[in-house]
Amino acid sequence: QVQLVESGGGVVQPGRSLRLSCAAPGFTFSSNGFHWVRQAPGKGLEWVAAISYDGSNKWYADSVKGRFTISRDNSKNTLYLQMNTLRPEDTAVYYCAIPYGGKLDEYFQHWGQGTLVTVSS
Amino acid sequence: EYVLTQSPGTLSLSPGERATLSCRVSQRISSRYLGWYQQKPGQAPRLLIYGASSRATGIPDRFSGSGSGTDFTLTISRLEPEDFAVYYCQQYGSSYTFGQGTKLEIK
Numbered sequence: 001q002v003q004l005v006e007s008g009g010g011v012v013q014p015g016r017s018l019r020l021s022c023a024a025p026g027f028t029f030s031s032n033g034f035h036w037v038r039q040a041p042g043k044g045l046e047w048v049a050a051i052s053y054d055g056s057n058k059w060y061a062d063s064v065k066g067r068f069t070i071s072r073d074n075s076k077n078t079l080y081l082q083m084n085t086l087r088p089e090d091t092a093v094y095y096c097a098i099p100y101g102g103k104l105d106e107y108f109q110h111w112g113q114g115t116l117v118t119v120s121s
Numbered sequence: 122e123y124v125l126t127q128s129p130g131t132l133s134l135s136p137g138e139r140a141t142l143s144c145r146v147s148q149r150i151s152s153r154y155l156g157w158y159q160q161k162p163g164q165a166p167r168l169l170i171y172g173a174s175s176r177a178t179g180i181p182d183r184f185s186g187s188g189s190g191t192d193f194t195l196t197i198s199r200l201e202p203e204d205f206a207v208y209y210c211q212q213y214g215s216s217y218t219f220g221q222g223t224k225l226e227i228k
Binding site for chain 2 (some may be wrong): 035044045046047050059079095098099105106107108109111112113
């Protein structure tokens with residue numbers, strides 16, 4: 001079974017930065033694309049960003065474009081989400097997810113347990 | 122941009138009853154790119170259906186998906202206590218968009 005473990009969440013002031021990580025131990029990490037999805041408290045799911053298997057292509061939701069950066073380190077089997085200029089509306093549980101076959105035009109097959117980011121002064 | 126509208130917002134039913142959840146897409150999509158997820162409180166979403174009608178691994182056959190074009194349906198034939206949760210539809214053919222969710226609650 002694929003295991004995804006997010007970390008790095010916490011409480012941060014508006015305007016500050018935070019970096020989330022998603023580890024995939026024992027998984028063929030480097031051949032898979034990845035997504036970040038978030039869920040504000042009591043709200044629905046919102047896709048945030050995606051990255052290709054080699055990191056050469058990245059896509060972002062308009063709500064985070066220019067502020068968030070998705071990246072990966074295939075040598076460490078780890079996915080990242082660098083979040084800058086955070087706003088209160090970025091408060092959410094952030095999930096990493098793997099699409100079927102690692103392909104970015106497929107459904108989200110595996111999900112991590114999520115990490116909570118709270119943006120508040 | 123695709124907008125997915127789910128109805129109803131909340132569905133109140135009893136165990137053993139049949140549940141029918143709707144997902145309407147703002148533009149026609151290939152059914153290959155329509156999925157359904159279940160989410161229980163405090164848990165990550167879980168894939169139920171992909172390609173509009175294919176059940177994911179381990180999903181009971183009381184769950185079924187159907188539809189095409191702009192109108193898609195998730196049906197749970199006989200509700201079990203563990204089925205009461207929030208359900209989301211998603212399109213993954215042009216960027217990625219989720220519906221706002223349908224909460225299935227015990228009546």
